[in-house]
Amino acid sequence: MAKVIETEDLSVAFGEGDGQNIIFRHLNISVEAGEFVTLVGVSGAGKSTLLRVIADLIPPYEGSVKIDTPQDRARRRIAMVFQSANLMPWRKIGDNVGLGLEGIEVSPEQCRERVRSTLDLVGLGDFSDRWPYQLSGGQRQRVGIARALAVDPDILLMDEPFGALDAITRIALQDELLRIWRETKKSVLFVTHDIEEAVYLGDRVLLLGDRPAHIVNEYKIDIARSQRREGENFMRKVEEVKAGLVDAMALSDGAA
């Protein structure tokens, strides 16, 4: 399988000189075409930062990120769902969803259609003409998801996209995301705090920890997705990842 994301000895640091803060060092991770990878780690480990370098929003300090996806002028290669929705308050909801469609080769009709269908998908089909301030936090977060899906990216980077949602909406959107992923063969890198969510969604779970961060552990989830909400194997896997996270926290505390 081809790798769509590959980091090579990737390091990221903020600041310079004495105040320099190295977030992670010599990180080597990869995501294969069509793979669903989840990323867990304690708060402040550098998960959002990793997504940012991959999306080319901040530069690497050392090493590199390789993105290998086909070029298609009617789509974008990478789209990101941010940890906080970050909608543009001066754009109506529909125009927020259309943000990434401006500047790529889609006709106005296609554009409207994509905005409409992705808003329907996140259950906000009637909200196209509202202003962001008229939405709840969870609704805004869903608009952020629609905005990323609208550009039909090959790679979907998702930073705790379901964090602000109630359990029922969250489960529905998880399954919706899995369906889209299966049908469109996207590659997904998905950050979450919720270990059950990580094990439920991922083909692989990466555990980012320690300081500077690196991948302290990696879990392959070879349980059929239909067996994942509960069941012996699923629960065991969740416990295993949880134990790994606790170890990783002990590790960073020791280092600090």
Added chain:
Amino acid sequence: MNTAHRYALSVTGLVGFLVFWEAISQSGWISTTLLPPPSSIAPSLVSEIQEGIWHWMVWASFRHYAIGFFIGSFLGVTLGVLVALFPKVEASQAWLARVLRPIPPLAWIPFAIIWFGISETAAAFIISIGIFWINYFTAMAAVQAVDKDLIEVARAFGHRTFPALLKKVILPGAAPGILSGLRAGLGQGWMTVVAAELFGIEGIGQRMMEASGLLATDVVILYMFSIALLYGISDYIFVSIQNKILAWQR
């Protein structure tokens, strides 16, 4: 407090003020030359209009004001935005602005006359100075305060060139600040109009000087009210436009 209630209170406040003033004037405690009653405004207005003075002066002042407002606002906003966007420009203006800023617009009068003569240009120049500084600093602050996360979002969705970021994030994000600067300039401009005309440029200010020389204080008051009216109208129009542009704010 609903809109009607608010409206009623505002009217009561203004009318109450006028009645109080009229009463003091009529009581005879103070000579009507020192304090002409508000009821004298209407007759003075009629006579000024009959003599063809009022609309002539108001129109002249409005011209100075409009030209000064547009030039001062345009330069202030443009330079303020540029300074905020380019750190090197910001650094190079930091001390220069501190030197020039505290000079009041009226202190420029001698130079305005030397450079432009006793002319409309001179009045517009003086008016534009105060407006320039207000817009310069508010536009700079507004751009600096634009949410960096939204710039990141725009970049993540493929808008990475400077013009694209300017159009999609920086200007809309700075719009509330820029508009409030323009509005402050709108008021500041009327305050300098009169002063800019005191030295002989035709307009409300000149007419007020003339009238006060003749102790025609009722005429002075008439023009004071005329300025208030002009400001009220321009501010009202501005706020309605502003509300349309900023409909996205709660």
